[in-house]
Amino acid sequence: MQKHIFMTQSDYERLSSMLADHAAGRQDLKLLEEELDRADIVDVRELPADVVTMHSVVRLRDLDSGEQKTYRLVYPSEAGRGESSLSVLAPIGTALLGYRSGDTIEWTVPRGVKRLQVLEVLYQPEAAGAPPV
Structure with a gap:
């Protein structure tokens, strides 16, 4: 059973709109749609501060290699504007959305199962009180 994830109403609406604007059948969009389907939409005032939302900066550890990386989760149009930007449509980006510090994310990649922990x-x-983008 998949874990429920947290998402703000504004992130949910913008990501849903993005899905509606793109061609159906793309694998990256299908994975994002599955994430949206299992999300618990929460009021910004009730959102725990350790949940990964759009534009969050997160430090991860690869549980197999021990390597740590820092990413900023962004919309596809913002990807590439800095070496740590990570599109929500990238497999890791989609997987990160809505998880919390301490959570472990697992997903299947061509070489097996990838496991990351949100440090x-x-x-x-x-x-931080920033307005929705």
Whole structure:
């Protein structure tokens, strides 16, 4: 059984709109749609500060290699605007959305199962009081 994830109403609406604007059948869109389907939509005031939302900066550890990386989760149009930007349509980006510090994310890749742990949400726009983008 998949874990429920948290998502703000504004992230949900913008991501849903993005899905509606693109061609159906794309695998990256299908995976994002599945994430949206299992999301618990929460009020910004009730959102825990350690949940990965759009524009969050998160530190991850690869549980197999021990390598740590920091990413900023962005919309596809913002990807590539900095070496740590990660599109929500990238497999890791889709997998990260809505998870919390301490959570482990597992998904199947061509070489097997990839496992990442969310070590820390370094920045979450909602917790910082930033307006929705």
